[in-house]
Amino acid sequence: xxxxxxxxxxxxxxxxxxxxxxxxxxxxxxxxxxxxxxxxxxxxxxxxxxxxxxxxxxxxxxxxxxxxxxxxxxxxxxxxxxxxxxxxxxxxxxxxxxxxxxxxxxxxxxx
Amino acid sequence: xxxxxxxxxxxxxxxxxxxxxxxxxxxxxxxxxxxxxxxxxxxxxxxxxxxxxxxxxxxxxxxxxxxxxxxxxxxxxxxxxxxxxxxxxxxxxxxxxxxxxxxxxxxxxxxxx
Numbered sequence: 001x002x003x004x005x006x007x008x009x010x011x012x013x014x015x016x017x018x019x020x021x022x023x024x025x026x027x028x029x030x031x032x033x034x035x036x037x038x039x040x041x042x043x044x045x046x047x048x049x050x051x052x053x054x055x056x057x058x059x060x061x062x063x064x065x066x067x068x069x070x071x072x073x074x075x076x077x078x079x080x081x082x083x084x085x086x087x088x089x090x091x092x093x094x095x096x097x098x099x100x101x102x103x104x105x106x107x108x109x110x111x
Numbered sequence: 112x113x114x115x116x117x118x119x120x121x122x123x124x125x126x127x128x129x130x131x132x133x134x135x136x137x138x139x140x141x142x143x144x145x146x147x148x149x150x151x152x153x154x155x156x157x158x159x160x161x162x163x164x165x166x167x168x169x170x171x172x173x174x175x176x177x178x179x180x181x182x183x184x185x186x187x188x189x190x191x192x193x194x195x196x197x198x199x200x201x202x203x204x205x206x207x208x209x210x211x212x213x214x215x216x217x218x219x220x221x222x223x224x
Binding site for chain 1: 142153156215218
């Protein structure tokens, strides 16, 4: 079983729709949870960072962490064509200096 | 623009050769991380340096090595290259030793022929 599982998609949605992405993980020591956005031929860009369980909102983006279910989610409201990218979840344990990434979820927002 | 720079952008080389990838972290960041991204494996952590010292090792092959210099730039050396080493290599940096809030460079695309 991989440490972090993320359905690679791709996911196509019409402009204005809500995009829902999620990852599951197996390592209960993970406490830091991140979402990165990666455009084609670019480096990953940090989108959201959450510590432990709970929700975090930043503009059109909401990140949710449910540690009891080992499940994290990213929601994008009012999706725009510029949101078309690959979204990667990442997580780490306290004191462990590495990020474990999901394989990424390709999202296409159709105008 | 994350503030992390990587050179070169592209590298094409033959099997058995050795290459060096270079990374300059964001101003003020002391930690540098190297990652390999391939289609089948996704983004894999290779190694981390903090202020010149190795801090953590991931899935880094013995043929690969890295170092961080006093000016905080880092180099990843890949030797005895194989076809399977073809991938995107990313450098990331952060202020502290904890891996959260890492900022990634644009990457170096390595093609081994």
